[in-house]
Amino acid sequence: MSKAVKLYQISRKVHKWAGLILSVVFMFVALTGLLLIFYTPLGLGTPLKTGTKADLSQSVTIDKVVSITTSQGLPGVTSIEDIFRIEWTPSENVYRVRLANNQEVQIDASTGEVLSTKPDYTGLLISLHDGYFFGNWYRYSALTLAGVSLILLSFSGYCMVGYPLYKRLVARKNEKNLRFSDQNVH
Numbered sequence: 001m002s003k004a005v006k007l008y009q010i011s012r013k014v015h016k017w018a019g020l021i022l023s024v025v026f027m028f029v030a031l032t033g034l035l036l037i038f039y040t041p042l043g044l045g046t047p048l049k050t051g052t053k054a055d056l057s058q059s060v061t062i063d064k065v066v067s068i069t070t071s072q073g074l075p076g077v078t079s080i081e082d083i084f085r086i087e088w089t090p091s092e093n094v095y096r097v098r099l100a101n102n103q104e105v106q107i108d109a110s111t112g113e114v115l116s117t118k119p120d121y122t123g124l125l126i127s128l129h130d131g132y133f134f135g136n137w138y139r140y141s142a143l144t145l146a147g148v149s150l151i152l153l154s155f156s157g158y159c160m161v162g163y164p165l166y167k168r169l170v171a172r173k174n175e176k177n178l179r180f181s182d183q184n185v186h
Helices: 003-037 062-070 122-130 136-185
Strands: 083-089 094-099 103-108 114-119
Touching (some): 003 122, 003 136, 062 094, 062 103
Antiparallel strands (some): 083 094, 094 103, 103 114
């Protein structure tokens, strides 16, 4: 058996098993990615409210945002350590405070008025999508293996497509050479 045939057979096996095993990881990442794209229409996220338009110099400070957030009486929110992220949206003049317990508080950046306190699952979806939810072992082991395996899948796929093409090209060339040599003999 030639080296090319062996490579082709190995490529098929690698491609099949790596694809089957990694399809679970790829499907999970694809599903969480789709949920992140459509989280608001699906009702998983809170639409952004509009704050009072004012000059930037009149904005509430981050210390005040933390104080307002922790004073809402939300379960499990007592200090800055319970805050996952604070985002400011200038076009709406709103602070969106995402909490570690999948809650969200929207605060008017000018007045400090609380506009909304609702559950928000985008933080959970993001942490599932990027692997943070499962810990560093998953992020640095499973996702690294998935990335390397995707490279192997690509390479084995190229071999699976390229080998038959190569064989056809060689066969055509041999056929042309044979016809040419037959014409020269006659």
